[in-house]
Amino acid sequence: MLKILKNIQTKKENNGIYVSLHERAENVNCDLFERVCYSKDAGPISFGIPDFIVQPRNDKEIQDILRLANQRRIPVYVRGGGTSAAGGGMPFTDGGLVLDMTRINKLISIDEFNLTVTVQAGITWEQLISELSMKGFRPRFMGPHSGCSAVVGGSVATASIGYGSTKYGSIGHQIIGLKVILPDGSIIKTGSGALKEGLSFARYCNGGDFAGLFIGSHGIFGVVYEVTLSIEPIPDNVSFSTYVFDKLENALKAAREVQIKCKPEQLVVYCHPDTVSSLTNFEHNNNAGISVIIDGFSEAVVSSGFQLLENVMKEYDGKYIGEKYAKRFWTNRFQVVTSLMKNGMLLQSCHMIPPSMLLDAVKVAEKYFYESNRIKDLGIKVFMNATFSDGISSNFVTNIFCEESNMEIKKDVLGIWEAWMDQLLLTYGGAPYWLGYVWNRHLTDHLDNNYKLFIRKLKQCIDPNNILNPDSLIDGGSDFEFR
Amino acid sequence: MGGQILSLDSKLDQEIHKCARCGYCREKDTHDICPVRSILGFESSYARGKLYLAQFCLKENIKKLTPDLIKKFYLCTMCGNCYKHCPLSINTPKIINELRSEFLENYNPFHDPIIIKNLVSNLYHNPTVINAFIERKGSVGPRLYLLNKNKEDYLFFSGCINENNKKSLESIFDIFNYLDFEVTELKEHAGCCGMPVFEFGHKDFLLSKISNNMNIFKKIGMKKVIVNCPGCLHVFKEFYCTDSNIEFIHLTEFLNDNLGTLYPANGIQVTYHDPCLLGRYLGIYEAPRQLLSKMGFAIKEMPRTKDESFCCGGGTLSIMYPDISREISRSRITEAKKTGCSVLTTSCSLCKRNLAESNEGGIEILEITDLLASMLNRSPDLDLIVPLKVMPEFSGTMIGMED
Known part of the structure; x- marks a missing residue:
């Protein structure tokens, strides 16, 4: 907060830029306290205060803004719902321009036969699901836990994992095509969309998977403007089940087998008694739990899937505790994590690991948080869960909650969180799909040099003035030579 | 940092820091959930941004709180929709109100001090808020009326808006008369309920009004007070009731309890706007709807209705930022027009006035009492007969009043 006052004055030279921006876009703001509001995402860290906020209304305004940014060498930070908990896309230092995409939020078209939907990047997941459901459809990937305010473009930028991921993988797996505004202001469509007819129905064509370039790259190569996603009709039948286990090892083996045999829509493993207890309203405190959602277009399909699930669970001593927990998890999907925030500030570490390493990862986490008395001493709460995703990887999440208003505790907990990131990377090679301030600093040392060089060359080629989300570039942005 | 720091009630301080910045108050x-955000668009216009700035306000020397910062907290209709959608139940309107109160006490807060100075001064020297609201000279304060039927007695608190709108007050009296209640004006004059200035953060004003008005209510000795203005009703219920057993009743609740089924208006469709203070604050959703049904209207709901209702843009915002307020009203009217109904009803005189001021035609905006009175009187003064034209002539025998 103190730095707000040090940066309280808008620089004089910014007046001219403000006028130029206003010539190019209608919604431009340089009010100090407005800018302050854009220095924070949903995480615990306050970032740099931008000089300008622009809320574009269309692609033309974005093109013009990017061209001006290139001329004047203004860093441009693209912001979606502002729900990242790790500083993804946030400015590390003061200055630059935030492009707030939340007004680019229309559903453009639904292709009911080819099963695609095309949306603008600023649409929230809740809005998309709501509009699709009116026609009897849903996206295969249904957004992250913060889907009431998280936007589709933000999920593209972070290669989001969430609801639907067990069956269909991350959002990346469900993207058919993108419309992207490049740093120089030119517009491209990827995949089949690159044809003059411009229809998005195939991703891997016309020379390569260039949608993949933008997925998970945190907006460093372009501003994602439109997204075409795969959809499916909403199944009529759903089964919800939750099982508890005395041994985490058994739960993880059972989860893997269920994923392969039953093809569930979603499968989540609760990896610690505290997590099981919290998610079952303190009715159970077993060492592990699993919630499974299986759906289909006939009762027979779903009940045979459920029978298969029962068989697997019995084999691994899983005890069925009813449908209500899984049902709540699924039907109130965007409220689950936010309701946990009653426990205080949230520090999350979402990252990918192979399912085979989950058991070791949980053991490391238990040792890190519990055996060292970190939780007890600071009064923090830690919840651990894993979502099995796309058949190959799993998303292991540790949610740390602490009292935010106590600055001393906050400082200590931030230190614990930061050190935990390193542990994750060092101990078993976990791979973050979020980038930004929190992860980048830890990731840089672990990445292969040739890979880093390759990313730099790409960035230099596509964004020679390094204007787009420069701080999200792996290997740090502040010392980046061509900025 | 030295110097004086704002101090809030510790519970509210904690609540401000509870915000997880999930953004569920945005859309x-x-x-949009927030009416102001629907017009201004940027972060500071809705609860997430305001709570972040509130944290700042609580950490900094009061002298650092510039008018630019403080005015952000006046860009709010206090509609309560953010509170309704907050997963952590953070009562942002209450926090904003407390901050306004602190600003007023500790600092000359207003970017346009003349407005607030005049407003507060008007209210102190004149028993009605209407002067401040519509700058009309010669306006009068709320009055008290005794309603009597057989041995049933009620007190009717007219509120400043109704008291200064003869037609609207007459409509209400016509309905009372129709229900066989004898209406007698009492010589005791009540003062402003305190709500509008309290919304600006002026706690003392409210406290003084509570004291005055409660003395009058107690002196009259009535146990049931009927109120038409949701703003008055809200403060009566929230702040006046603490040490009394007076029951405050909204007019639509009273009418719904006392009115039998009228001649069905052939299922003519009207749409209904839930006033924020009557709905989200007081939870009164059904009485106005049941009343409309009894009058024979079919209600075609707008997409945002009941506890999801979208604000009309009124309240303090309409005084401080009338342009933004009108934009919000226009968007609500557009939503009402999309129902295809030719009448937008409400049960708040302020909502009606606020919406009517932004109405560019194509829909009639009326209070339920206007509609009811016109059904009873076929009042030629009211330009609302559009939906009633198709009705057969009103006949007393067709009114299904019990007994």
Whole structure:
């Protein structure tokens, strides 16, 4: 907060830029306290205060803004719902321009036969699901836990994992095509969309998977403007089940087998008694739990899937505790994590690991948080869960909650969180799909040099003035030579 | 940092820091949750941004709180929709109100001090808020009326808006008369309920009004007070009731309890706007709807209705930022027009006035009492007969009043 006052004055030279921006876009703001509001995402860290906020209304305004940014060498930070908990896309230092995409939020078209939907990047997941459901459809990937305010473009930028991921993988797996505004202001469509007819129905064509370039790259190569996603009709039948286990090892083996045999829509493993207890309203405190959602277009399909699930669970001593927990998890999907925030500030570490390493990862986490008395001493709460995703990887999440208003505790907990990131990377090679301030600093040392060089060359080629989300570039942005 | 720091009630301080910045106060499905955000668009216009700035206000020397910062907290209709959608139940309107109160006490806060100075001064020297609201000279304060039927007695608190709108007050009296209540004006004059200035953060004003008005209510000795203005009703219920057993009743609740089924208006469709203070604050959703049904109207709901209702843009915002207020009203009217109904009803005189001021035609905006009175009187003064034209002539025998 103190730095707000040090940066309280808008620089004089910014007046001219403000006028130029206003010539190019209608919604431009340089009010100090407005800018302050854009220095924070949903995480615990306050970032740099931008000089300008622009809320574009269309692609033309974005093109013009990017061209001006290139001329004047203004860093441009693209912001979606502002729900990242790790500083993804946030400015590390003061200055630059935030492009707030939340007004680019229309559903453009639904292709009911080819099963695609095309949306603008600023649409929230809740809005998309709501509009699709009116026609009897849903996206295969249904957004992250913060889907009431998280936007589709933000999920593209972070290669989001969430609801639907067990069956269909991350959002990346469900993207058919993108419309992207490049740093120089030119517009491209990827995949089949690159044809003059411009229809998005195939991703891997016309020379390569260039949608993949933008997925998970945190907006460093372009501003994602439109997204075409795969959809499916909403199944009529759903089964919800939750099982508890005395041994985490058994739960993880059972989860893997269920994923392969039953093809569930979603499968989540609760990896610690505290997590099981919290998610079952303190009715159970077993060492592990699993919630499974299986759906289909006939009762027979779903009940045979459920029978298969029962068989697997019995084999691994899983005890069925009813449908209500899984049902709540699924039907109130965007409220689950936010309701946990009653426990205080949230520090999350979402990252990918192979399912085979989950058991070791949980053991490391238990040792890190519990055996060292970190939780007890600071009064923090830690919840651990894993979502099995796309058949190959799993998303292991540790949610740390602490009292935010106590600055001393906050400082200590931030230190614990930061050190935990390193542990994750060092101990078993976990791979973050979020980038930004929190992860980048830890990731840089672990990445292969040739890979880093390759990313730099790409960035230099596509964004020679390094204007787009420069701080999200792996290997740090502040010392980046061509900025 | 030295110097004086704002101090809030510790519970509210904690609540401000509870915000997880999830952003669930921003939009719901295809709509903005915050009416101000729907017009201004940027972060500081809705609860997430305001709570972040509130944290700042609580950490800094009061002298650092510039008018630019403070005015952000006046860009709010206090509609309570953010509170409704907050997963952590953070009562942002209450926090904003407390901050306004602190600003007023500790600092000359207003970017346009003349407005607030005049407003407060008007209210102190004149028993009605209407002067401040519509700058009309010669306006009068709320009055008290005794309603009597057989041995049933009620007190009717007219509120400043109704008291200064003869037609609207007459409509209400016509309805009372129709229900066989004898209406007698009492010589005791009540003062402003305190709500509008309290919304600006002026706690003392409210406290003084509570004291005055409660003395009058107690002196009259009535146990049931009927109120038409949701703002008055809200403060009566929230702040006046603490040490009394007076029951405050909204007019639509009273009418719904006392009115039998009228001649069905052939299922003519009207749409209904839930006033924020009557709905989200007081939870009164059904009485106005049941009343409309009894009058024979079919209600075609707008997409945002009941506890999801979208504000009309009124309240303090309409005084401080009338342009933004009108934009919000226009958007609500557009939503009402999309129902295809030719009448937008409400049960708040302020909502009606606020919406009517932004109405560019194509829909009639009326209070339920206006509609009811016109059904009873076929009042030629009211330009609302559009939906009633198709009705057969009103006949007393067709009114299904019990007994």
